[in-house]
Amino acid sequence: MREVVPVIEVEGLSKVFSGKTVVNQLSLRVEKGEIYGFLGPNGSGKTTFMRMLCGLLQPDAGSGTCLGHDLLSEVEQIRSRIGYMAQHFSLYDDLSVRENLDFMARIYAVPKRRQVLAETIERMGLGPFVGQLAGTLSGGWKQRLALAACLLHEPELLLLDEPTAGVDPMARRDFWEQIYSLTAQGISALISTHYMDEAERCNRVAYLAYGNLLTSGTAEEVISAAGLSVWSATGLGIQELASHLKGLPGIELTIPFGNNLHVCGTDPEQLEQSLRPFFAASRYRWEKQESGLEEVFISLMSRRLENDDG
Amino acid sequence: MVSKEFLQMRRDRITFAMMLGIPVLQMILFGFAINSDPRHLPTAILSADNSVFSRRIVAAMQNSNYFQVVKTVSRESEAKRLIDTGEVQFVLSIPEQFSRRLVRGEQPTLLLTADATDPAATSNALTAFRIFAEAALASEFRGPLSYLQGTVAPLQVTVHPRFNPEANTRYNIVPGLMGVVLTMTLVIITALAITRERERGTMENLLSTPVRPLEMMVGKIIPYIIVGYLQMGFVLLAAHYLFQVPLSGNLLLLLVVSLLFIAANLGVGLTFSTLARNQLQAMQMAFFFFLPSILLSGFMFPFRGMPRWAQYIGEVLPLTHYLRIVRGILLKGNGLTEILPNLWPIALFLLFALSIGLKRFRKTLD
Numbered sequence: 001m002r003e004v005v006p007v008i009e010v011e012g013l014s015k016v017f018s019g020k021t022v023v024n025q026l027s028l029r030v031e032k033g034e035i036y037g038f039l040g041p042n043g044s045g046k047t048t049f050m051r052m053l054c055g056l057l058q059p060d061a062g063s064g065t066c067l068g069h070d071l072l073s074e075v076e077q078i079r080s081r082i083g084y085m086a087q088h089f090s091l092y093d094d095l096s097v098r099e100n101l102d103f104m105a106r107i108y109a110v111p112k113r114r115q116v117l118a119e120t121i122e123r124m125g126l127g128p129f130v131g132q133l134a135g136t137l138s139g140g141w142k143q144r145l146a147l148a149a150c151l152l153h154e155p156e157l158l159l160l161d162e163p164t165a166g167v168d169p170m171a172r173r174d175f176w177e178q179i180y181s182l183t184a185q186g187i188s189a190l191i192s193t194h195y196m197d198e199a200e201r202c203n204r205v206a207y208l209a210y211g212n213l214l215t216s217g218t219a220e221e222v223i224s225a226a227g228l229s230v231w232s233a234t235g236l237g238i239q240e241l242a243s244h245l246k247g248l249p250g251i252e253l254t255i256p257f258g259n260n261l262h263v264c265g266t267d268p269e270q271l272e273q274s275l276r277p278f279f280a281a282s283r284y285r286w287e288k289q290e291s292g293l294e295e296v297f298i299s300l301m302s303r304r305l306e307n308d309d310g
Numbered sequence: 311m312v313s314k315e316f317l318q319m320r321r322d323r324i325t326f327a328m329m330l331g332i333p334v335l336q337m338i339l340f341g342f343a344i345n346s347d348p349r350h351l352p353t354a355i356l357s358a359d360n361s362v363f364s365r366r367i368v369a370a371m372q373n374s375n376y377f378q379v380v381k382t383v384s385r386e387s388e389a390k391r392l393i394d395t396g397e398v399q400f401v402l403s404i405p406e407q408f409s410r411r412l413v414r415g416e417q418p419t420l421l422l423t424a425d426a427t428d429p430a431a432t433s434n435a436l437t438a439f440r441i442f443a444e445a446a447l448a449s450e451f452r453g454p455l456s457y458l459q460g461t462v463a464p465l466q467v468t469v470h471p472r473f474n475p476e477a478n479t480r481y482n483i484v485p486g487l488m489g490v491v492l493t494m495t496l497v498i499i500t501a502l503a504i505t506r507e508r509e510r511g512t513m514e515n516l517l518s519t520p521v522r523p524l525e526m527m528v529g530k531i532i533p534y535i536i537v538g539y540l541q542m543g544f545v546l547l548a549a550h551y552l553f554q555v556p557l558s559g560n561l562l563l564l565l566v567v568s569l570l571f572i573a574a575n576l577g578v579g580l581t582f583s584t585l586a587r588n589q590l591q592a593m594q595m596a597f598f599f600f601l602p603s604i605l606l607s608g609f610m611f612p613f614r615g616m617p618r619w620a621q622y623i624g625e626v627l628p629l630t631h632y633l634r635i636v637r638g639i640l641l642k643g644n645g646l647t648e649i650l651p652n653l654w655p656i657a658l659f660l661l662f663a664l665s666i667g668l669k670r671f672r673k674t675l676d
Contacts, residue, residue: 054518080520090515107519149515 007032007157007188008053010064010071015048015057022048024211025062030157030190030204033183037202038192039297045211046192047087050159053190054084067156080108083150087161089142093135097126097145100134101152108153116152124148124178140171147178158182158189164198176201196294207297214300219293228291228299229268231275233261235284248274253299264295324586328594335598339605339620348431348615351399354381356389361409363447367420370446371402376435393425393472395648396634399432399614400424412447412465419466426471427637428482431612440467473641484555485640486609488545489632492538492568493575493603499534500579501592504671509588523671527664531576538572539565549640559639563646567635570656574628577663584670603629628656 008030015023023045030036038046051057053066055075063070069077091100101120105113121127124144129137134145143163150158158179164172176198179189191202199205199219206216215222233241238261242254245263250270255262265271279286319326353371357364371377380398383389389401403421411418422439424432447465474481507513516526542565549555578599586592604610606624613624624630631652638644638652 056514056517076520079518082518084515084518086511086514086518088511088514090511090513092512093510104519107516107521 004032005065005068006030007034008036008064008066008190010053011062013049013052013059013062013064013071015045015052016060017048021211023052023059026208026211026213027062028206028213028216030188032188033186034188034203035179035183035201036188036190037199037205038190038208039194039199039205040192040208040214041210041301043210044208046208047161049208050084050161050190050192053078054082054159055079056084080153081155082157082159083153083155084159085146085150085161085163087165089134089146091134091142091146091149094133096131096133097121097137098130100145101126101149104149105152110153120148120152124151140167140174143167143171143175147175151182156187158187158191160189160191162192162194164193164195172198196292196297199293205293207300209301209304212304214304215296222293223291223296226291226296226299227266228264228295229266229271230289230291230295231263231271232287232289233263233278233284234259234287237283241278241284244278245274250274253295253302255295255298262289262295264291264299266299322591324591325594328591328598332594332598332601335601339602342617342620348434348612349375350378351376351431351435351614352380352397353377353400353402354383354389354392354398355379355402355404356383356386357402357404358406359404359408363409363412364404366446367404367443368402370442371439374438374442376438389423391648393423394638394642394644395651396425396638398425400435417466419468421468421470423470423472425642426474427641428608428612429471429474429479430482431614432471436469436471439469443467480553481555481641482637483609484545484549484553485636486633488542488549488636489571489607489629490604490609491541491545492572492632493629494600495541496534496538496572496575497579497582497599498593498596499537500530500576501582501586501596502589503530503534504580504583505586505589505592508583523668527580527668527671530580531573534576535569535572538568538575542568555640557640558643559641560643560645561639563649564636564639567639567649567653568632570653570660571628571632571635574656574660574663577660577667581663581667581670584667603627606630607633609633625655626659628659631655 006029008028010029011027013023013026013028014021026045026049038049040046048057052059052071055071055078059071063072065071066078067081069081071078092103095103098117098121101117102113105117110116121130124147126141126145126148129141129145134142137145147160147163164175167175172195179191183189191198193199202219204216204218205222207214207222215225217225236259238256238259242256242261245251245254250265250267250272251263251274252266253262253264255264263271263275275286278284319329355368357368368379372379377400381392383392383401389403392398393401401423403423405418405421408418408420420443422436424436426432443465504513507516546557546561550557579596582592582595582599586595602623606616606620607613607627607630608624609629613621613630616624634652635644635649638649642648
């Protein structure tokens with residue numbers, strides 16, 4: 001059997017904007033049929049990385065392939081096989097839904113255009129809106145239209161840059177259902193997001209901060225690699241508790257979740273030792289917890305910042 | 311609020327530069343370049359009489375500042391060609407036996423043929439000519455010839471204003487307007503069309519598709535070429551039916567060569583759109599181009615009235631050459647050979663504008 005070619009494979013990819021390194025030596029591998037989540041704070045280089053993948057930006061260093069084509073020399077071939085959905089709605093507000101889709105289909109020279117158009121409209125449930133101007137659609141429907149537009153030419157890889165930003169939970173769920181059904185057909189997707197629940201829906205995730213890849217792998221791998229112990233305290237006055245805990249040995253992070261305070265550290269014994277005096281206080285109910293992606297990412301970020309300071 | 315406006319103004323360097331640049335440009339153009347009383351108009355002499363008197367008249371023309379004798383021709387056909395191509399503004403024809411008839415007091419006629427497509431350029435010079443021609447000769451009427459002094463007009467001057475005998479400015483303005491309208495709308499529209507794509511973020515989407523830059527540019531240009539032709543048709547119809555401008559030349563030729571001019575303007579617009587970051591900047595750049603185009607091209611003020619440097623700038627602008635072509639075809643009935651000298655500068659300009667545009671219009675966003 002032939003070795004399976006990864007959908008994306010990049011090595012040491014870098015991009016510098018006027019002296020500032022936006023993407024630093026990024027190496028990444030995305031397999032066929034995978035949903036790959038891309039996380040990280042704003043300005044961490046997610047968008048830049050995606051733009052490099054679809055040839056909008058030229059990498060300053062590094063190499064890689066996308067769908068088996070070289071990133072530097074075979075941009076044209078890559079472009080016709082990927083679907084890129086930019087962060088901001090980037091279709092024409094003053095064209096109707098159908099006109100927008102028709103335009104994109106022509107741009108990609110989609111064969112049997114009418115048929116494909118009708119099928120896409122049907123599948124994405126855009127039927128009731130075909131005559132409406134895209135600018136008048138609501139956020140969720142705009143996003144659906146944008147997704148429909150980048151599916152017309154049956155791409156093998158979707159690059160979706162924060163597709164669900166500013167979209168209501170219902171529409172988000174629908175959107176993910178679409179993504180699942182697409183990946184079931186063998187399409188791969190690289191999705192950047194700020195939502196943790198979406199990160200957990202991905203097959204694998206990568207966490208980027210200030211251009212550096214901090215961690216990557218399946219959610220379980222990322223969590224176990226971080227080796228974080230988490231205690232949660234429930235009760236009133238957790239802000240006060242947080243201020244008491246700050247700076248104690250073994251306590252790396254305290255993250256409030258409503259009436260909950262998550263206390264994290266990498267050394268479980270030291271963490272427990274520092275917390276023991278507080279266990280006695282009846283105000284709080286203590287519970288040991290599995291760490292989630294969110295705690296891991298926050299801790300990675302704060303460790304990163306400490307390293308930069310030191 | 312005020313300080314916020316100033317802060318934003320400072321951030322937008324191009325707009326700021328334009329705000330200062332446009333008044334300066336206007337000042338320079340209006341103050342230095344524009345002169346509605348043109349001097350040193352190129353003149354050819356077709357002399358069939360080589361005498362003291364004719365030399366005297368030619369010398370007086372030179373001295374008057376209004377005329378600059380650039381050529382002496384010996385055949386009528388040559389003189390006609392010079393006027394048709396616009397190489398000279400005037401041809402002074404001195405008839406045979408001019409001096410003999412002058413001496414005999416037969417009031418010989420000097421024929422001054424003018425290219426009067428632009429009456430503003432020629433009227434002052436024509437008035438001046440009658441006066442100083444006589445004055446020049448008066449100083450020769452000495453000694454044995456003193457009997458000619460004081461006679462009513464020793465010679466006659468016939469002025470033959472060609473192409474626009476009634477000195478109707480409208481004939482000059484209306485065909486010129488076609489070029490101006492094309493420049494104004496096409497540069498602005500194309501400059502905005504691409505900047506708008508960028509501003510709205512739709513450019514990012516387009517760039518991620520397999521469309522090539524050339525395809526995109528051509529795709530952007532073609533609709534506006536059609537718009538350009540519609541405008542032309544409109545102006546031509548209005549010129550003919552509303553203003554009764556004679557359309558004496560080959561309209562088909564005009565339509566064909568206009569394509570080059572339209573494309574040149576679109577090329578400028580595209581180049582601006584790759585430079586401008588937002589629609590306001592694109593608009594200002596278009597205006598920055600439009601201003602010298604309209605003032606230095608010979609549309610509003612006679613081209614030959616401007617100082618040397620302004621003429622050089624004017625020679626670069628496609629509108630200058632297009633105006634000559636349009637006036638040449640419509641008013642003078644020029645054919646391809648006569649307009650050729652004005653055709654290649656436009657082609658050169660187009661090539662230049664498009665190559666800058668394409669170079670700047672790289673497919674990547676950085």
